[in-house]
Amino acid sequence: VGDERRAAEEAVRRCYSTWSTTYHDEYYGEGAAHPPVHRDLLLRLLADAGARDVLDAGCGPASFLRHLEGTGIRPFGFDLTPEMVAEARRVLGDDDAVWEGSALDPEAFHPPGDPGRRFDAAVCAGVLPHIPAGTDADVLGFLAGAVRPGGLVAATARNELFGLFTLNRYSRDLFHDLIDVEGLRAEALPEEAEGLEQGLAAMDARFRTDLPPLRTGEDGAPGYDEVLSRAHNPLALRDAAEAAGLREVRLLFLHFHRLPPLAGDAVPALQRRASLAMDADPSDPRGLVMASSVVVTGTAP
Numbered sequence: 331v332g333d334e335r336r337a338a339e340e341a342v343r344r345c346y347s348t349w350s351t352t353y354h355d356e357y358y359g360e361g362a363a364h365p366p367v368h369r370d371l372l373l374r375l376l377a378d379a380g381a382r383d384v385l386d387a388g389c390g391p392a393s394f395l396r397h398l399e400g401t402g403i404r405p406f407g408f409d410l411t412p413e414m415v416a417e418a419r420r421v422l423g424d425d426d427a428v429w430e431g432s433a434l435d436p437e438a439f440h441p442p443g444d445p446g447r448r449f450d451a452a453v454c455a456g457v458l459p460h461i462p463a464g465t466d467a468d469v470l471g472f473l474a475g476a477v478r479p480g481g482l483v484a485a486t487a488r489n490e491l492f493g494l495f496t497l498n499r500y501s502r503d504l505f506h507d508l509i510d511v512e513g514l515r516a517e518a519l520p521e522e523a524e525g526l527e528q529g530l531a532a533m534d535a536r537f538r539t540d541l542p543p544l545r546t547g548e549d550g551a552p553g554y555d556e557v558l559s560r561a562h563n564p565l566a567l568r569d570a571a572e573a574a575g576l577r578e579v580r581l582l583f584l585h586f587h588r589l590p591p592l593a594g595d596a597v598p599a600l601q602r603r604a605s606l607a608m609d610a611d612p613s614d615p616r617g618l619v620m621a622s623s624v625v626v627t628g629t630a631p
């Protein structure tokens with residue numbers, strides 16, 4: 331295991347270690363900023379696939395898996411963060427259903443005592459942001475390897491292209507990324523340097539770079555925006571899924587925003603209603619820029 335991966339994983343572990351008992355409430359509970367539309371979509375996908383069991387890679391405190399109760403689908407999962415594993419075992423009441431492991435390690439995708447086991451489906455929600463650039467196809471390949479041939483794979487990511495709609499810090503980051511600002515600075519002739527900085531400043535001034543507020547951590551642990559938390563270009567994610575050997579690859583979109591967030595804040599109830607109405611159709615292509623999350627799905631070869 332490389333030093334860089336080890337350091338990134340340690341920061342992520344510390345970030346989530348303080349979150350095991352509150353995470354479900356924050357993201358799935360009554361007070362959640364957004365209803366858990368990814369839960370409903372994943373449940374629908376699993377039902378449509380006729381899955382009888384599922385592996386959740388990066389299962390957190392069984393925040394999704396606990397909602398399988400009554401569906402007849404048997405939950406399994408693993409997570410990088412020991413506190414999450416302990417909470418998931420407690421919630422599911424089954425120590426063997428959850429184990430510790432990293433999504434960057436192919437062995438984690440099978441139960442410790444049963445390395446040959448294949449599941450009907452594998453899901454992975456909220457984990458791809460935390461894995462290093464260049465490893466997406468690896469993780470998607472491990473998910474494919476965890477399921478039987480024809481089994482379902484579904485993985486969620488943050489949609490980088492949403493920055494084209496948000497007019498905030500995400501836009502600035504996306505523009506800088508697309509432009510490759512450091513690369514362009516290196517290409518600029520000495521007499522162009524000042525003009526380039528002026529142009530970039532004029533561009534950045536278009537965006538509310540103070541929004542959204544940075545998510546900092548608790549009890550000295552780093553917050554979500556202080557650890558590796560990448561957003562993905564959905565089209566590149568589709569390529570990675572195909573490179574991983576998945577078949578029938580599709581992109582679905584979640585957490586639609588009818589207005590850019592900073593405009594929606596002026597009419598919160600309308601924004602929520604109109605945005606949720608768009609979430610009813612995850613295949614709406616406007617999601618490429620209007621949805622903050624993307625789900626890549628496919629079937630295993």
Ligand SMILES: C[S@@+](CC[C@H](N)C(=O)[O-])C[C@H]1O[C@@H](n2cnc3c(N)ncnc32)[C@H](O)[C@@H]1O
Pocket residue numbers: 339342343346386387388389390391393394408409410411414431432433434454455456457460461
């Ligand atoms: C945003 S939470 C999502 C939890 C759950 N999947 C859900 O959707 O409700 C992300 C989880 O991924 C875990 N995680 C982050 N990086 C991981 C990795 N490389 N391998 C396994 N789990 C990881 C964290 O510990 C955390 O519990």
